[in-house]
Amino acid sequence: KQEVTQIPAALSVPEGENLVLNCSFTDSAIYNLQWFRQDPGKGLTSLLLIQSSQREQTSGRLNASLDKSSGRSTLYIAASQPGDSATYLCAVTLNTGNQFYFGTGTSLTVIP
Amino acid sequence: DTAVSQTPKYLVTQMGNDKSIKCEQNLGHDTMYWYKQDSKKFLKIMFSYNNKELIINETVPNRFSPKSPDKAHLNLHINSLELGDSAVYFCASSRGQRNTEAFFGQGTRLTVV
Numbered sequence: 001k002q003e004v005t006q007i008p009a010a011l012s013v014p015e016g017e018n019l020v021l022n023c024s025f026t027d028s029a030i031y032n033l034q035w036f037r038q039d040p041g042k043g044l045t046s047l048l049l050i051q052s053s054q055r056e057q058t059s060g061r062l063n064a065s066l067d068k069s070s071g072r073s074t075l076y077i078a079a080s081q082p083g084d085s086a087t088y089l090c091a092v093t094l095n096t097g098n099q100f101y102f103g104t105g106t107s108l109t110v111i112p
Numbered sequence: 113d114t115a116v117s118q119t120p121k122y123l124v125t126q127m128g129n130d131k132s133i134k135c136e137q138n139l140g141h142d143t144m145y146w147y148k149q150d151s152k153k154f155l156k157i158m159f160s161y162n163n164k165e166l167i168i169n170e171t172v173p174n175r176f177s178p179k180s181p182d183k184a185h186l187n188l189h190i191n192s193l194e195l196g197d198s199a200v201y202f203c204a205s206s207r208g209q210r211n212t213e214a215f216f217g218q219g220t221r222l223t224v225v
Contacts, residue, residue: 034214038153043116043202044216087153091214099145099168100214102155 023090118217135203
């Protein structure tokens with residue numbers, strides 16, 4: 001069974017700092033990995049999708065990397081802003097299935 | 113235009129009642145899902161449908177019954193609601209059975225009193 005863990009559970013940084021969120025998964029036979037953002041009381045917003053054959057994806061100030069063999073992904077946020085404050089979730093899909101296995105989430109607070 | 117829309121956004125109801133949550137997607141996707149987010153914010157799959165056919169049915173009480181009248185809609189009906197059913201329920205869709213990018217609805221916060 002796939003287990004997805006995110007560290008840290010909570011992170012607080014001053015505005016302007018670069019930061020890294022971590023995601024690890026136990027079964028490396030993944031089809032893809034997706035990073036989401038969830039704002040309080042809101043749904044999930046897709047940030048980046050990495051296929052298993054890819055090493056990284058970039059969108060604006062966000063960069064996600066994937067190391068399938070070690071079961072890890074990171075989400076790098078450059079020059080953080082207060083508007084980045086949210087919970088960040090990673091989710092993986094296995095080669096053998098079609099559901100997302102979600103991580104436990106990292107709650108990010110960017111202090112102005 | 114909202115890609116994946118759920119109604120209602122909030123639902124407060126008494127134990128024992130039967131309620132439904134509706135979900136519609138206008139993305140032309142073939143696959144739709146229901147996820148449950150518990151009080152610890154952990155998201156877990158409940159059901160998955162592809163072209164109106166049930167693909168995934170996780171260990172969910174049979175009081176929960178999904179209905180897909182067409183591939184753009186996946187509704188969730190819950191019978192005999194219990195206190196433990198209180199959670200946020202998210203509908204989502206993706207292009208195919210092999211998950212491509214998934215799009216989520218805004219969630220339905222269900223409170224059973």
